[in-house]
Amino acid sequence: MYDVYAIRPDFPVLEQVVYLDNASTSQTPxxxxxxxxxxxxxxxxxxxxxxxxxxxxxxxxxxxxxxxxxxxxxxxxxxxxxxxxxxxxxxxxxxxxxxxxxxxxxxxxxxxxxxxxxxxxxxxxxxxxxxxxxxxxxxxxxxxxxxxxxxxxxxxxxxxxxxxxxxxxxxxxxxxxxxxxxxxxxxxxxxxxxxxxxxxxxxxxxxxxxxxxxxxxxxxxxxxxxxxxxxxxxxxxxxxxxxxxxxxxxxxxxxxxxxxxxxxxxxxxxxxxxxxxxxxxxLGVTNVEKHVTMLARLAAKQLAEIENVTVYGPENRIGVVSFNVADLHPHDVSMMLDETNKICTRSGYHCAMPALLSLGLDGTVRASFGPYNTIEEVNLLTGAVGLIATSLV
Ligand SMILES: Cc1ncc(COP(=O)(O)O)c(C=O)c1O
Incomplete structure (x- = not known):
């Protein structure tokens, strides 16, 4: 397994933000x-x-x-x-x-x-x-x-x-x-x-x-x-x-x-x-697969434990977690994550409108992981989502 912390300096922008929009486009080393x-x-x-x-x-x-x-x-x-x-x-x-x-x-x-x-x-x-x-x-x-x-x-x-x-x-x-x-x-x-x-x-x-x-x-x-x-x-x-x-x-x-x-x-x-x-x-593709799978499943597990949060997708997911916080619009949640913790997520239909409409959804927030993301970043995400969700209770 490669050392995640050792490769992060190859992606300087990671010092400024928590980048969890890798399914859209990745950072370049x-x-x-x-x-x-x-x-x-x-x-x-x-x-x-x-x-x-x-x-x-x-x-x-x-x-x-x-x-x-x-x-x-x-x-x-x-x-x-x-x-x-x-x-x-x-x-x-x-x-x-x-x-x-x-x-x-x-x-x-x-x-x-x-x-x-x-x-x-x-x-x-x-x-x-x-x-x-x-x-x-x-x-x-x-x-x-x-x-x-x-x-x-x-x-x-x-x-x-x-x-x-x-x-x-x-x-x-x-x-x-x-x-x-x-x-x-x-x-x-x-x-x-x-x-x-x-x-x-x-x-x-x-x-x-x-x-x-x-x-x-x-x-x-x-x-x-x-x-x-x-x-x-x-x-x-x-x-x-x-x-x-x-x-x-x-x-x-x-x-x-x-x-x-x-x-x-x-x-x-x-x-x-x-x-x-x-x-x-x-890095090794198999290592990347293991890493992004571990992060996505950890995030999904932690998010599912938060009251008011709904997680979509199977347990055996790779790389991507879609979720919603109560009735909040996904764009609002994504903006709050950015404003409060500089966490970059994607929100909306993810260019897959028929898929979301079939679930009766007006969009989701999506966190997606890359080889340079860390467990600490997953914790930051789920902590920040937790604060948003509990503020609604
Ligand atoms: C499953 C899938 N297919 C196609 C595309 C389109 O990729 P590109 O932006 O490289 O055209 C995406 C982009 O997110 C995707 O997730």
């Missing part, structure tokens, strides 16, 4: 910021184009980042595409596949809008959505997914970990079900990448969509899409850097992944993500 600074100050050029030394150095660093990310997820680097966030990764799949009227997509009623609206949007092609229900703790039964499959089902798109409940989906089982029925599977790993070991070798979903800026501790504006068979997907954005040649109106795409990365990419961001996965590797 010094070595990652330094790697990005190095790009700006020492070799900034464009990627994949130009024979001069800076362009070459940039291309080499960018491809090294791809190798690092590929190795982190045990994927073929040719299958790793850099995007600007998980949302873009999912949309590349939604708009890159061929759809016919009557095709069906299975997703769930508790998805983040980013793994929901891209499929809703396919209705313009005549694609029909089938929603799997989760139970009141945000748990989805893989058998319920299988029951939704019909001859017209083309894709199952589900999140690995719910950003509202912290519940974990048995994705191994869902991928097996998809394979058995010849249906593609997209795993939205926004809340698990960097916090649960994920291997394209062992897991082999058709698509793995993930952020660089959450569990991987990379900078904002970065995401990754890993595609099992990139030849099957049409690039949604065409332009410079994605083609072998253009003559008149004819053109030939470059091999993947370049064909999916037209235009100048977020070069410093990608270099940051490359450094960030190395950082997470030194």
């Amino acid at each position: 010094r070595p990652v910021v330094e790697a990005m600074n190095e790009y700006f100050f020492e070799y900034a050029g464009n990627y994949g184009r130009g024979a001069h030394r800076l362009a070459q150095a940039t291309t080499e660093h960018y491809e090294n980042a791809r190798e690092s990310v590929a190795s982190f997820f045990e994927a073929d680097p040719r299958n790793v595409i850099f995007t600007k966030n998980t949302t873009e990764s999912i949309n590349i799949v939604a708009h890159g596949r061929e759809w016919a009227p009557g095709d069906r997509v299975i997703t769930s009623a508790i998805e983040h809008h980013s793994n929901y609206l891209p499929w809703v949007g396919l209705s313009s092609y005549g694609v029909v959505l089938d929603l799997v229900d989760a139970n009141h703790e945000g748990i989805i039964d893989p058998n319920a997914v299988e029951e939704k499959i019909t001859d017209s089902t083309k894709l199952i798109a589900l999140s690995h970990v719910s950003n509202v409940f912290g519940s974990v989906l048995d994705i191994d089982q869902v991928i097996k079900i998809g394979r058995k029925h010849g249906v593609s599977v997209l795993v939205d790993a926004a809340q698990s990448a960097g916090e649960i070991p994920l291997s394209m070798k062992k897991l082999a979903p058709d698509y793995l969509a993930l952020p660089g800026h959450k569990g991987l501790l990379g900078p904002q504006g970065t995401g990754v899409l890993i595609i099992h068979d990139p030849e099957e997907l049409r690039p949604t954005i065409l332009g410079g850097g994605a083609v072998e040649w253009v003559r008149g109106c004819d053109y030939e795409l470059l091999d993947p992944p370049a064909r999916f990365e037209a235009g100048t990419p977020n070069i410093p961001g990608v270099i940051g993500v490359g450094r960030a996965v190395e950082y997470v590797k030194t």
Whole structure:
């Protein structure tokens, strides 16, 4: 296990606040910021184009980042595409596949809008959505997914970990079900990448969509899409850097992944993500998983003991705790936590409105943990919530 207190100086802002909004975006450690600074100050050029030394150095660093990310997820680097966030990764799949009227997509009623609206949007092609229900703790039964499959089902798109409940989906089982029925599977790993070991070798979903800026501790504006068979997907954005040649109106795409990365990419961001996965590797993903699980379960247990506090989600949660304090609006609670103790939590629908509405909720307060959070911070949170809750009695 790594020493939590020893890594905290890598995240200077933690001296000022109690940062418990990691499910939204994480803090970025010094070595990652330094790697990005190095790009700006020492070799900034464009990627994949130009024979001069800076362009070459940039291309080499960018491809090294791809190798690092590929190795982190045990994927073929040719299958790793850099995007600007998980949302873009999912949309590349939604708009890159061929759809016919009557095709069906299975997703769930508790998805983040980013793994929901891209499929809703396919209705313009005549694609029909089938929603799997989760139970009141945000748990989805893989058998319920299988029951939704019909001859017209083309894709199952589900999140690995719910950003509202912290519940974990048995994705191994869902991928097996998809394979058995010849249906593609997209795993939205926004809340698990960097916090649960994920291997394209062992897991082999058709698509793995993930952020660089959450569990991987990379900078904002970065995401990754890993595609099992990139030849099957049409690039949604065409332009410079994605083609072998253009003559008149004819053109030939470059091999993947370049064909999916037209235009100048977020070069410093990608270099940051490359450094960030190395950082997470030194912590050990399994250690991070144990740590954020321990913190989330401790917080949930302590919060549940407070009168007037309702905690949502299963006991076996990872990383995330959603709760409410009596009838107080979640935004008010979140603001009080910030004002009284500089505790940063998220409040509202967490971009998963259908999930919260299905529970009859107008939102929750959400505390989410990262590898640098401590038990003392959990105690500060639950102490502060306790004071708010008891002031109502
Ligand atoms: C489960 C889930 N999917 C998708 C997203 C969207 O991620 P991004 O902000 O990287 O686009 C989030 C963000 O919180 C999420 O929690």
